[in-house]
Amino acid sequence: MCDICSNHHINLDMNNLLKGKKGIIFGALNSESIAWKVAEQCHQQGAQIVLTNAPMAMRLGEINGLAEAINAPVVPADATSIEEIENLFTKSIEHFGGQVDFVLHSIGMSVNVRKNRPYTDLNYDFLTKGWDVSAVSFHKVLQTAYKMDAIADWGSVLGLTYMAAQRTFPDYSDMAENKAYLESIARSFGYHYGLKSKVRVNTISQSPTMTTAGSGVKGFDGFMSFAEKMSPLGNATAKDCADYCVAMFSDLTRRVTMQNLYNDGGFSLMGVSQEVLEKYMESVD
Numbered sequence: 001m002c003d004i005c006s007n008h009h010i011n012l013d014m015n016n017l018l019k020g021k022k023g024i025i026f027g028a029l030n031s032e033s034i035a036w037k038v039a040e041q042c043h044q045q046g047a048q049i050v051l052t053n054a055p056m057a058m059r060l061g062e063i064n065g066l067a068e069a070i071n072a073p074v075v076p077a078d079a080t081s082i083e084e085i086e087n088l089f090t091k092s093i094e095h096f097g098g099q100v101d102f103v104l105h106s107i108g109m110s111v112n113v114r115k116n117r118p119y120t121d122l123n124y125d126f127l128t129k130g131w132d133v134s135a136v137s138f139h140k141v142l143q144t145a146y147k148m149d150a151i152a153d154w155g156s157v158l159g160l161t162y163m164a165a166q167r168t169f170p171d172y173s174d175m176a177e178n179k180a181y182l183e184s185i186a187r188s189f190g191y192h193y194g195l196k197s198k199v200r201v202n203t204i205s206q207s208p209t210m211t212t213a214g215s216g217v218k219g220f221d222g223f224m225s226f227a228e229k230m231s232p233l234g235n236a237t238a239k240d241c242a243d244y245c246v247a248m249f250s251d252l253t254r255r256v257t258m259q260n261l262y263n264d265g266g267f268s269l270m271g272v273s274q275e276v277l278e279k280y281m282e283s284v285d
């Protein structure tokens with residue numbers, strides 16, 4: 001039975017797509033986090049997981065509940081610190097008794113957005129910090145893994161992004177540039193890692209999703225309901241994103257690399273929907 005709605009009989013009960021695979025998941029902060037759902041889905045599909053997050057998130061402590069539920073160790077790492085990423089890969093390889101098959105980078109933060117700085121009055125120290133956390137950290141994770149040869153042949157690395165990298169959204173601010181940079185790293189590193197050991201690197205561009213990072217963006221409710229009404233399939237949920245990640249970590253997608261993949265119910269290719277148009281006309285009347 002479909003677990004999206006009770007009417008359809010879509011077979012999502014494909015077990016063990018990740019049997020025997022070992023993965024590191026960054027970014028599970030609480031049960032709303034996209035990474036949380038990805039970790040649960042990967043576990044359900046037979047993968048072994050190491051969870052990681054910034055020391056600050058460790059102090060909040062919710063991640064321990066997930067760790068227990070999916071029987072995964074937690075190795076703290078600030079994704080901007082090379083030493084901490086090295087330690088993470090070393091500990092993970094020890095734990096798994098070998099290389100890692102997949103990595104999820106699910107990390108985003110803009111200090112300018114947090115502090116409500118308008119895009120036309122950015123603080124550049126804040127900008128640099130947010131860029132390091134949200135974008136450069138993806139390169140740091142990839143480069144560290146590459147040098148340590150930490151990812152097995154035909155492994156899969158994913159980053160999560162948002163389509164503000166391509167189109168302008170008010171109040172997404174400097175996160176738009178961070179996401180553009182992140183997506184570019186997937187293309188560039190995808191080339192090098194593909195040549196070295198057939199590792200694929202992609203980004204998934206996800207619909208607006210109600211999480212701690214998401215709801216930090218001003219006017220986020222409006223964002224979400226607009227996207228819902230624009231998208232023929234409606235917004236992709238965190239669970240939908242987790243399903244897509246499982247597919248991308250599985251052996252079914254071995255030659256998909258260097259892509260930015262939209263998981264957005266069709267939003268990215270819409271001009272306008274009838275529903276949005278009607279709402280707009282109501283407000284004009």
Ligand SMILES: NC(=O)c1ccc[n+]([C@@H]2O[C@H](COP(=O)([O-])OP(=O)(O)OC[C@H]3O[C@@H](n4cnc5c(N)ncnc54)[C@H](O)[C@@H]3O)[C@@H](O)[C@H]2O)c1
Pocket residue numbers: 026027028029030032033034035053054057077078079080105106107108109133160161162205206207208209210211212213214215
């Ligand atoms: N929520 C949305 O609407 C949406 C849409 C598209 C893409 N995304 C992306 O999905 C990813 C996950 O975000 P989320 O919505 O699940 O929110 P979230 O707040 O649950 O997750 C963000 C995570 O980043 C971690 N983090 C912050 N600084 C870090 C650091 N220095 N080192 C390591 N980890 C650090 C946080 O601890 C947190 O776990 C982000 O890249 C986000 O931009 C979110």
